[in-house]
Amino acid sequence: MKKLSLIGMGIVNERSIPLLGLDRLKEADLIFAELFTSILEEGSLERLSQLAGKEIRLLDREDVEETEMVLGAFENADRICFLTAGDPLSATTHQEMRLDAEKRGVEVEIINAASIFTAAPGISGLQQYKFGRTTTLAFPEEGFFPTSPLDVIESNLERGLHSLVLLDIQAHRDRYMSAPEGAALLLRMVEKKGGSPIGPETMMVAVARAGHHDRKLVYSSLGKLSNMSLGPPPHCLIIPGKLHFLEEEVLDSFRVE
């Protein structure tokens, strides 16, 4: 039976892939990858290709959305791997790939890997089950500046829940939102919305390079965070809700006044 392996590469580099993921790459007839909303250390894909001893074909967003580009290759291949950063299947386009593969009678295997959705809470010391809905800050477009991310955070705060705030990644433009940029955007949203439990004094967590050896964590006020420098991407933000004393102790260990 033909098999499509959807393989997560984790959140760092070619060595954050699970052993089983590398096994599958070595057995594959063809390997595709997409990295358009994620970021791994430079050269990760090239080094993974060396480890697997095979070429990895990097796809554009259009190639992935038109699932035919990948699935059509089953005409001349039995085992195809599709690599994504983080954990696979989190993007809608991957779900379409999976459905279309199953419709063709192709077996779909899922090889899970680390994701920022659990890495950032863990590294920040906050408990996973106390997180509410996650939101994402997009780079503002001319004439389009929604404050809906702020609504999500406020709704979580009302219930005492933490909020993970992901920051825009436009890999094709080499554009990655930093935590300070994200903090500044949140302040603009507060201003636009007029009246919010969130303000320049609100304490929050900035996580830079979660999972990487040079990760950086800062617990500080929104106002101060918006003026800091935290080094290279990827970054994300967390707005803590009600804190357990042990959560507070971890946060205090990287507090910046």
Added chain:
Amino acid sequence: MKKLSLIGMGIVNERSIPLLGLDRLKEADLIFAELFTSILEEGSLERLSQLAGKEIRLLDREDVEETEMVLGAFENADRICFLTAGDPLSATTHQEMRLDAEKRGVEVEIINAASIFTAAPGISGLQQYKFGRTTTLAFPEEGFFPTSPLDVIESNLERGLHSLVLLDIQAHRDRYMSAPEGAALLLRMVEKKGGSPIGPETMMVAVARAGHHDRKLVYSSLGKLSNMSLGPPPHCLIIPGKLHFLEEEVLDSFRVE
């Protein structure tokens, strides 16, 4: 400098560990592991020990909570690895280990891995950012049967959000709650609470063995699910909130009437 590596093993077996995790085991002076609220395929730790070429010492819950058992070993070791299933740092005791290590001047490295928190949403076809708070169903104790998990699910539903429901794992007693047992418990909670938007007709997702080659997915009513058999653990449940049409399409692909 002395270094503690907190390493996730992912959610399947010895091959769900990231390559970097195995690198660190090979360099380690001492390796500890805990598996008390998680489950990997039988023999995983033994096979990982063979891959690393080193002994792995499995700890009891008490040994981990008394962080001295692990950190005291730094007197005669420079590099210690501490293995957990899933992504590390999700348990409170791991955060204590991390804080205590830092207080002793030990560098703490975090090697992230796959977690059920993202694997289950992905495999079910539901979007990660539309999940509300996660809850856990515990085995009922004599005279103690809280309905708070139901409150969490209802609160998510009010906002149209999906709920991931984790099921009790008592590894030390070889006791793992199945999805049908969990569904039956939810029905008992509905009865006890009296009045809930949830009832026997509520459609939900049971995920058995997420990430494993023999994973099983069922989308069916709570009443029917409570009488099914889904094979060996681990299992979890998802109560979907408002569905996007592509989410519905994925759910329909494993619907059981």
